[in-house]
Amino acid sequence: MKAIAYKKHGGREHLKMMDWPEPKIKRGHVKIQVHSIGLNPLDYRMRRGEMGPLTLFGPCMTGSDFSGTIIEVGQGVQNFSVGDEIMGKRMWGTAAERLVVAANKVTRIPSNLDLATAATIPLVALTAYQMVHEQAKVQTGQHVIVNGASGGVGTYAAQLAKHAGATVTAVTSYRNMDWMSELGADHTIDYTKDNCCTGEATYDAFLDCRSNLSLNKVKGVLRPKGVYVTLEPLPSLVKDPFVNLLSSKKSRVVLLQNKQNQLLEIKRLIEAGVLKTFVHAQLPAKEIGQAFEILESKRTRGKLSVKILDELG
Numbered sequence: 001m002k003a004i005a006y007k008k009h010g011g012r013e014h015l016k017m018m019d020w021p022e023p024k025i026k027r028g029h030v031k032i033q034v035h036s037i038g039l040n041p042l043d044y045r046m047r048r049g050e051m052g053p054l055t056l057f058g059p060c061m062t063g064s065d066f067s068g069t070i071i072e073v074g075q076g077v078q079n080f081s082v083g084d085e086i087m088g089k090r091m092w093g094t095a096a097e098r099l100v101v102a103a104n105k106v107t108r109i110p111s112n113l114d115l116a117t118a119a120t121i122p123l124v125a126l127t128a129y130q131m132v133h134e135q136a137k138v139q140t141g142q143h144v145i146v147n148g149a150s151g152g153v154g155t156y157a158a159q160l161a162k163h164a165g166a167t168v169t170a171v172t173s174y175r176n177m178d179w180m181s182e183l184g185a186d187h188t189i190d191y192t193k194d195n196c197c198t199g200e201a202t203y204d205a206f207l208d209c210r211s212n213l214s215l216n217k218v219k220g221v222l223r224p225k226g227v228y229v230t231l232e233p234l235p236s237l238v239k240d241p242f243v244n245l246l247s248s249k250k251s252r253v254v255l256l257q258n259k260q261n262q263l264l265e266i267k268r269l270i271e272a273g274v275l276k277t278f279v280h281a282q283l284p285a286k287e288i289g290q291a292f293e294i295l296e297s298k299r300t301r302g303k304l305s306v307k308i309l310d311e312l313g
């Protein structure tokens with residue numbers, strides 16, 4: 001079969017269509033015909049070789065989100081059948097014609113979305129869920145600020161915080177102000193004009209989806225016992241244990257975990273109309289370089305979807 005992969009780390013020019021071994025069905029797994037993949041910053045950071053030991057091996061298939069249709073079911077799988085349309089995420093490597101994936105890590109796609117849109121959901125929605133509910137533990141009546149609210153993670157973080165009963169302030173540029181209000185944000189800050197780390201307003205949780213700040217930088221706008229959550233593991237993982245000992249305001253980091261129960265809850269919230277999915281553009285596999293160019297500009301509104309089905313032949 002064919003896959004989109006790279007043999008050398010670096011720029012988008014290294015992404016090539018390659019022959020790839022056909023994956024074999026395993027117990028507890030399902031085999032799918034991939035329909036689409038959603039692109040994430042993780043994919044270009046892996047390709048550039050910026051993810052330390054994770055990037056030592058090659059050649060590497062790109063992609064970490066996927067949607068597709070089940071074509072074979074492994075022994076011991078009870079809850080899925082051939083023909084089911086599913087979505088999920090892997091550590092890396094989803095841009096192939098077919099994948100074999102663990103049945104206990106995927107869900108059916110939301111009934112109100114198509115496969116191309118569903119492919120963009122898992123990684124960012126799970127990340128946002130873990131920011132809001134596991135790290136910040138957002139409660140009704142709290143005030144939450146979301147930095148990078150117009151990006152893949154941010155759109156879900158803002159909506160989930162709102163759904164948890166918080167007042168939400170969205171930080172983005174002037175390009176996305178109106179859209180953020182439509183998304184449900186109560187207040188907006190244009191980072192090109194105003195500094196979200198200073199000012200009168202204070203917050204119970206600072207969700208730094210852009211992850212370009214730190215507890216130290218946002219301390220002045222955090223309430224006593226407030227929580228700062230970042231998505232950038234370093235230097236947070238090293239510094240946080242010491243920083244948190246000395247401060248009533250805490251710094252936390254999300255290291256994404258692939259939890260099926262949370263993905264099921266996200267699917268339920270999408271079907272209930274609570275969560276909306278925003279796709280900036282859908283492109284065919286032959287334009288994956290352009291898709292990454294958009295993503296790497298860091299100007300994406302929501303997500304990018306790349307169609308794999310019938311595009312790799």
Ligand SMILES: NC(=O)c1ccc[n+]([C@@H]2O[C@H](COP(=O)([O-])OP(=O)(O)OC[C@H]3O[C@@H](n4cnc5c(N)ncnc54)[C@H](OP(=O)(O)O)[C@@H]3O)[C@@H](O)[C@H]2O)c1
Pocket residue numbers: 040041042123124127147148149150151152153154171172173174175176191209210211212230231232233254255256295298299300301302
């Ligand atoms: N730790 C983990 O497990 C984990 C999981 C997922 C993601 N991540 C990381 O989280 C980060 C965000 O991911 P993502 O998918 O949300 O990225 P993304 O979709 O590429 O984010 C793009 C958005 O960022 C906004 N933005 C750009 N510069 C900004 C600034 N200075 N201040 C505020 N907003 C700004 C842009 O809005 P404007 O166009 O208005 O500027 C755009 O809408 C990435 O670094 C990713 O690697 C980590």
